[in-house]
Amino acid sequence: MGKEKTKYCTCLYYSANALSRIMTKISDEEFAITGLSSSYAFLLMIVNENPGVQPTEISHQMQLTPSTVTRLIEKMEYRNYLERKTVGRTTEVYPTKQAKELHPKIQKAWANLYNRYSTVLGKEFSKQLTADIYKATQVL
Amino acid sequence: MGKEKTKYCTCLYYSANALSRIMTKISDEEFAITGLSSSYAFLLMIVNENPGVQPTEISHQMQLTPSTVTRLIEKMEYRNYLERKTVGRTTEVYPTKQAKELHPKIQKAWANLYNRYSTVLGKEFSKQLTADIYKATQVL
C-alpha cells in the first residue's frame, strides 16, 4: 500500500483497482454511523426507496451480479432489515421498520461521503472524474 | 449488472467499483494466455524484474496490503513460480526457472491489455483517465 510511485501507475487496471479499494475504505468509514458497510447501506437505500423491488432490478442499480445481490439480501434479512416475498418466479424485497428508521442516517452518511471526497479532490475534478469513469464503464 | 443507468452513477464510490470490476475481468481475460490471473501475473512481473525483492516493496509496487502479498507469494511458491529466502527479519523473493520462462508471455499479455482498453476508450482519453485516477488515489 502507501503512496509510492509504481511503474504500474500508468495501467488502468492498476489505478482503477487502487481507487476502488481506497473509495471502499472511505465509504465504509462514512457509512459506519449506520452500522453497515457500503454495499448494505446502498442496498437498503434502494429498497427503502422502492419497496417491493426485485433482485434483478437491484442488481442493475448496484451494478452487481444477481448472485451477489441474493447474498446481500440474505444477510440483511437475517439481520432483520429486509424481507423477501416470493411471487411466482420473482421475489419482492421489502424494508422492515428497522430499515425505514435507518433511512435518514443512511442518506446523511451518503452526503458525508460525497462531501468528503469532493472536498479533497475539488468539486469540479471529482465530478468530472466520476463522469469519466462512468463513461468508461459504459463503453468497456 | 448491465449497462442501465443508475441513480448512483454520480457517486465516485459506485463508479470506481464498477470500473474496477470490469477492468479486472478484462485484465484476467488478457492474462489468461499466461495461465495466471492478473494479480499473480503482476507479482511475477515484479519479481522477475527485481529478483530478491522483499514483500514490503512488492506491497508498495502493487498497492496491496502486506498480508495480501504474503498470500499471493504463498500461492506462487506452491505452484513453483517463486521461492522465499528468509534473511533476518526480512524475506527475499526469487523467481524460479518456470517464472523466468513465462516472462515474455506476461509482457505480451500486459501489452495486449493496454491495447485493448486504449483502443476502446481512445488513446488520449484512456491516458488522461488513468492519470486522473492515479492522481485521485494519491490525494485521497
Place this chain on the structure above:
DNA sequence: AAATATTGTTTGTACATACAAATATAATTT
C-alpha cells in the same frame, strides 16, 4: 396440450483482499 426455451433467483464453491493479532528480528533508549 406437450415440448422447448427463456427468465428470475438461489446455491455451491472459489477467489482476492483486508484487518487485527502474533511472531520474529533489529534498532534505540536507558
Place this chain on the structure above:
DNA sequence: AAATTATATTTGTATGTACAAACAATATTT
C-alpha cells in the same frame, strides 16, 4: 547490557464478489 520500541512478515479469520450449475416459473413454439 536490558528494556523498550519499531519494523517486516505471517497467520487466523472475515468480507465482498463472481461463476457455473441448479431450480422454478413463465412464455413460446410446435
